[in-house]
Amino acid sequence: MTGAEPKVTLDLALEAGLTADEYDRILSRLGREPTYAELGLFSALWSEHCAYKHSRVFLSRLPQSGPHVLQGPGENAGAIDIGDGWAVVFKIESHNHPSFIEPFQGAATGVGGILRDIFTMGARPIAILDSLRFGELDEPKVRELVTGVVSGISWYGNCFGCPTVGGEIAFAPEYAGNPLVNVMCVGLVRADQIFRARAEGPGNPVFYVGNKTGRDGIHGATMASATFDEHAEERRPTVQVGDPFTEKLLLEACLEVMRTGAVIGIQDMGAAGLACCTSEMPARSGTGMDVELSRVPQRETGMTPYEILLSESQERMLLVAARGREEEVRGVFAKWELDAVEIGRVTDGGELTARLRGEIVARVPVDLLAEAPKYRKPTAEPSWLAEHRAFDPLSLPEPGDYGAALVQLLRSPTIASKEWAFRQYDQQVGINTLVLPGSDAAVLRVKGTRRALAVSTDGNGRQVFLDPRQGAAMAVCEAARNVSCSGGEPRGVTDCLNFGSPERPEILWQFAEAIEGIALACRALDLPVVGGNVSFYNETSGRAILPTPVIGVVGVLDDAGRRATQWFKGAGHRVALLGPDQVSLGGSEYLWARWGRLAGALAPLDLETERRVQAAVRAAVSAGLVTAAHDCSEGGAAVALAEGCVTGRELVGCVAALTADARADLALFGEGPSRAVVTVEAARAREFEALMAESAIPWRWIGTTGGERLVIRIGTRILVDVDTAQLEQAWRTGFERHVA
């Protein structure tokens, strides 16, 4: 054992983020004190970030299988069969902590990490979606984070050559000290050519491929497993630095080497780097690994075994090849001018052995590393929640000028156009993007087939804050509804669960309830959760973010030509509102934008109605009956109509009548699940009515498109009568004016 490194004690273990119990467990399994390098392995692999210690017991509640599932959770990414021999591989992941400390590189390497998760499966990435949350834009620090994160995503994704096609950006003060950067990636692979992170066949060579190893990102996983205080920025050295060019070469080299048939298994060196790959890959296959660390390509001198094992340098993979085919592997990587160095072998016996110039520096059973303790910590409903929910938004005064209230909502940065961000992203490389960012879901064709994919992410922290179970279920419904409105049948889910510290019972309660809600919605909509990510400890100085599960949904259109977008296409189309009438101002964007209040109860969710509404929208889109379809969510019916008027290439007016049992602000701006606005050419209204009758859902005609104004009335009272150009101006500048 190496003598140059500190002697391991309980104190050192505590400093490394382990608990006393965990350290005891290590001592008893090893029968000795761990070496310093071994302590590093446990510190990283037993961190919350890698091991899901606090979340695993809850995550098992999620439905993870289904007829189309080719790969569920537990691999680099999930995979779903989409027909014609193709599979879609997708996953969402967070890079929240690094992005707060260093927004540009934090976000960039977030993109890099998820891209690798997709192409290690053998899939070519075809789309990126970013779900971002920030504090309020009047704070200079927040504006700096927004511009840094957006330019980091732009830099990495554009250089790599994968289009960014969707996602959302929302703002709330709770994210000021903990922005969320969740990145989803979608890739395509032949269904019978999916690669997995396995280390099978003792004697097979283990290759290190890609970028060289430096000291960047050491302890990244540990950093992501703790809350921040006022010294957060001192942690900048734990943030990795990205190199999208090398990633692009790694993509092409990996896909090419996979085609040779010489690859047994492959895994991205993400969190906890080499340590993670050399233990997880053999643990999945019941094997071990013996690696020589001095052979690892390094770009700094004098790196210790601890540093080599735990570096989170980017753009690296560990690859197990078939013995005897080493030259084919080397040849492909040489062509792409990347390192491919044989650093060891797969072994029998279930141990990871790491050596430095022959001397053993770590020898640990891989199952011990891969199976961190699981905890079921106490949960408790927050004492303040009932009071928040009891608030009646209708106790606030009604707006005097509804037109002005609508304009104010369209100017709200959460609702306003995000074109400022999206025009910095390449949206089309790969020539698959049939529906660009700006509609409910992006739609991408699958070349060589008639099919297309519809993809969307969604998550509303306010709703989850007020009702974690229903709010999380609504996030699943909304992401799926976005896909349905585009004409896609939702096939699978990936979730990124962003929460505060699980060591606090009320946070863990939010988490457990949210999981329950996701599980309920996924079961009702027949959606398996095939992968995802948990991000805990999103809090600074004891203040947690809004609980924010972000849901990514991938759907399939059997006919790429039968798709819909959200904007109105011309005059004289009839406008229908599908779904139930029950809405609420509780947790609404209106209540926040106008009154700065986050309170009230959510409108009820009926999952059977949700399922039927989505099926009805899809049927109407695939029958070619609708000219526009738009999910009705933040800002309620009035905002959905206004978005129909202003988000297309041309402004289209609309005259609509809503009904109200209570106050008009509730009817206009109230939010509720299972609702969508669609337009239908007048000549096809009868056909549409017949289809809706078959669908057995609540719906009604509410108006007609045309003219230059959006007019909304209730009964004979005209509430909104605003020029579409004025609406567009508010929507177009509401976000951009803060950052341009």
Add this chain to the structure above:
Amino acid sequence: MRFGVVVFPGTWSDCDFHYVVSEVLHQPVRYVWHRERELRELDCVILPGGFSYGDYLRAGAVAGRSPVVEALRDFVAGGGLVLGSCNGFQILCEAGLLPGVLTRNECLQYRCQSSHLVVENVDTPFTRGLRPGQVLTMPISHGEGKYYADAETLARLKQHNLIVFRYAEADGRITKQSNPNGSLDNIAGVVNPEGTVLGMMPHPERASEAAMGGTDGLLMFQSLLGSLVEDGSFLKR
């Protein structure tokens, strides 16, 4: 017409051009690796978009000195056609095969958006099927697309009618607002005096199918095919 699509480390529009040439135009096409020097069997070489060598130096600077670009000089001298789009245009300028230089966008940000181009020169194989003053719509996607040339070069470009495309409004008016990157004189594409080497920042391959939102890019490819006369040579100026 036999096309070659050059692949540098970091190129990403290669597959898109390949797809359009083979699946839309139904013409023979092969990838050309950046180390290759043998181009003689090709009629048209395409330098696609991307970030060759990461563009960590100046965009196109390293690729402009690669073996395949050295071979392009003989290919061009022999009458071969070269189309450089996006990074390809940057590489052609860096290699000195076209005049001028492409610098960081004036807004200092990457721009991916639809753009309108007014056709200034229809006397090239790439544009002979178009009308002077015709407005084409196709996307741009770049961070370094601001065209610059010194006054003497600009005068020469104008005198010899070497400016092929300029950024414009939908109705063809040249305005500051329609200039997405601050290019000198709204220049979006230029050609060599022989008319055989065209460089442009926009992406014709992204506007070659109705499903992708437009087919104005296809008009350029159709011009090219129409330029090929029966003996396999091209209609020259």
